[in-house]
Amino acid sequence: MIEPIVLKAIIVGALGYFILPLDIIPDLAVGVGYTDDLSAVIFALFQVALYVDDGIEIQAKGKLKKLFGENVDTSDIDSKLKN
Template identity: 75%
Template structure:
């Protein structure tokens, strides 16, 4: 997987479709997938992020939104594995732009969706910061 693979999904990203997918599938996808996509989403909102980085983010979020995944989202146990791998790949590529304020926004939204007891350590460790 590379940036070109991700960028082909840019056309599928829109704010409305993003929030619809997050709301509809957040419980099924789990906190790791949702936290990772929220980190990408809030990084995308930052004005100082270069356009090339934003293109990577939009491609990954477009893949997340895309209704036809390599592994369908309704597949029990594995449905979000491809979403998570694409999102994590993009997240690692843009990690230097994920600051504490971005993480705080993502965690606050995650708490809105899942309640107070959310564990973000898996994704945070992949970013190299706890």
């Protein structure tokens, strides 16, 4: 299991790479310029998705309810994640 600090570092690294002016493939290259940026973000999201379990989902729902009130409906997202 990946430690949360490592996941945070992966997210910060991917976002940092996304906003850096220096890329492996320059963003000015039409059609392929953002593929390296996109792959870094997708990699980070995949790593985070592997870490999410039922306890994390419950914490996230609690945070959503705290921020947006008790009427937050996550059933649509839940059904998509379970498939």
